[in-house]
Amino acid sequence: MTAFHQRNVSLTALDGGGFVATWQSTNGDGGTTGDTGIVARIWDPAAGFGDSFVVNETVPGGQNSPDVIQLDDGRLLFGWESAPAGQPLQYRPHVRLFDANGTALGHEAQISSIDGRGLYNIELGQLKNGMIVASWFHDITNGAEVNRFAYFDPDNLGDVTTVTVTADTTDTYVGTDVLPLANGSYLNIAVGYDPEVALFYLHDAAGKKLSGPIRISQDTDFRDHESDLDAVQLSDGRIVAVWDNAAFGPRIQMQIFDKSLVAQGTTVQVSPAGMSAVDPAIAATPDGGFVVVYNGASTIRLMRYDRLGEAIDDAFDVSQAVEKGNGFPEVETLENGAVVVSWTRFTDDFYTDVFGRVLDPALYGSGIRDRLTDKVGANWMDGRGGNDILNGLGGNDIIYGDRGHDKIFGGNGRDRLFGEIGNDTLDGGGQNDRLLGAAGADVLKGGDGNDLLRGGQGNDTLQGNKGNDTLKGEDGNDILTGGLGRDVFVFGKQEGTDTVTDFTSGADRIDLRAFGFAGKADAMSHFDDFGNASDGMARFVSDGTTVVFQGVDLSGIASADLIV
Incomplete structure (x- = not known):
């Protein structure tokens, strides 16, 4: 610039x-x-x-x-x-x-x-x-x-x-x-001194303090030497704060809060372990997620996060030349979903220049039926309203169906597919994908690779296909088919009646950790033969959840198959 x-x-x-x-x-x-x-x-x-x-x-x-x-x-x-x-x-x-x-x-x-x-x-x-x-x-x-x-x-x-x-x-x-x-x-986002800790203070429109101080970091091991705070409010009202922490080496940390300023989960380290990282900045993205930029070892780096707060792939190097170094990045998200990053570069002749870079935008649909196909590369896509067809092709994509009955294809790459509202079909394609149906009666197909499938709300159909997959039906009466590979079927309390069609003892696993059983013997006491012992169906019943295992009797499920 x-x-x-x-x-x-x-x-x-x-x-x-x-x-x-x-x-x-x-x-x-x-x-x-x-x-x-x-x-x-x-x-x-x-x-x-x-x-x-x-x-x-x-x-x-x-x-x-x-x-x-x-x-x-x-x-x-x-x-x-x-x-x-x-x-x-x-x-x-x-x-x-x-x-x-x-x-x-x-x-x-x-x-x-x-x-x-x-x-x-x-x-x-x-x-x-x-x-x-x-x-x-x-x-x-x-x-x-x-x-x-x-x-x-x-x-x-x-x-x-x-x-x-x-x-x-x-x-x-x-x-x-x-x-x-x-x-x-509004929030006053402050850094105290002695100790140097990151704090929130909530004020009304007239400046009257409503609450605070609220400690931002939930990491008790490193709650000192915190500086360079930035924060953003997401579209759903949550607040995400980032800062650098110089305790035991500079690093970038992050914490998510709900709209009532209650911390959600634990404090997360954004920068890689062992990297000297300072000067974070954050911006919300139109898909409900956010991006974080920081100076990592004199290179300006960008991390993308989805609306669940999970990192999307590794950090992307925004700056392309180091010379004497780069620092003090800023980031904004533009109307079309593009991300603009600026920073100061320290040149070999001891001057300082201001540089910037506009990164490719996401693809967004309209309120009607759309067909969106990305370029070959990592992209965001959001179908918004209507019954959409969304094609990821190559790259590590993040695709949201939003409202409507959508068909979403990840293609090659490590993709994250979100069906959201409506009865959606999600197909991960190649490599290791994450699929979340959310609301509606959804069909999730993992494709190749070791995939994570989560049905969300509604009566869903989950098909792992090839690879060692993890299948979680969640709320509703779901049908789970692992397919080829060594798969894990995950269940929790109050999740309705699910059916597993192809459980194989000794290869597949049943994850029951959410129930808090005292041990595998305790968990096994909740299994029985469904109907007659020769019907080829076993059943698990506990805390508002029933799981029917087709093609296997109780004798075909061993305690070694359980994760508790």
Whole structure:
């Protein structure tokens, strides 16, 4: 995107599928007379990048740490810290409005009169009521470190309410971010000091604290040295936070919360074990999942996660050249599902440049019947409404049927297929696939490879086909056929009446861990012959679940076949 002493880029997606990037520049472009200024460019999916423009008004000195958001009416709001030349103790936060084409709509406005050694990490958000909340970490001259928040109407930048927030369970703060939520409230995402821990504070639209502090990390072994937080709210209301943890080597960690801020599952490590990883950023994707980018050993890497919070394949290397290194990535998801990533590159001649990359979008259907076929490569596809036919072809694809009675074909590659609402047919094709029927009476076919099949709700038919497959009928009265290979049939409580058509003792296994049996003898006591001993059917009954095994008597099921 740029060259020569550019750094600290921020991104925001725009209506219409484009994005705007803003960064701090020290090369004097736009009349900044060699001092540090804030510069921006707008990218349009049809025309590419427009000309760069200067955000701040031409005042010598330091203009640093920019952020940008698009307002509900399409205007752009930029924020940054500003200090006069030679006055490092007089940083103050500023904002300025532009139209969607990059034309200034007035003068810059100062939103706090309090001087500081640094007003770091300025972050902007628009609440559901239209008001703006800005946050920054304030290292003030008496040595105290606090977070400050400013509330203002974007049409009245002269009327700003500034609030100082101090830590409840830590001595001081060392960083802050804001995340507006769908219900009109917002999260203050903060890092405490001594210990350095990641915290949530929930505020209403007026800034009143509703709850907090809430510890973000659930990892008791490494709950210290946490920094560089980012968070996003997914389409279903869940919240995902990422951060780097420097305890025992820098690493990227992640935690999912439900919409009530209750932690879901355990804290997950995003970066590979042993890799030095810092500077994470996160963005939601239109399919209900999310992407995480980070600096892993001076390479910008991207991880995709599905709507279940499970990683999709290994990390993808976004940056293509290292030179002196890459760092400080940002990520946004565009309207068409494309992902844009930006970062700062440290060059061999000791300059810093800002780079970016737009990654291929997903394929999305409409509200009617669609036929979508991906390119040969890893892709997202979402049929949305209607009775769709979705073809994955090659690559490790993630495909959602969404609403309607859909037919989904993974093709070659390690695919993840989600039928969702409706009576769907899922065919994994080649390699090791994951198939989830979700709601409706679905048909799941694993194909080749060692596949995982989950029926979800409804009366489903699961066919493992070739390979060593895992079949989970889940809710409803399901029919499970393992096919060739050594398969595992998994059952849980209150799952209805299922039928296994081809269980083979000594090859296949029956997973009953969800029932909490004391041992295999206890589990075996819940099996009997279904009907007469010579009928060729055995039965398992426990806790609202019945499983009928066709073609095998009770004598044909051994305790060694069980997983408890």
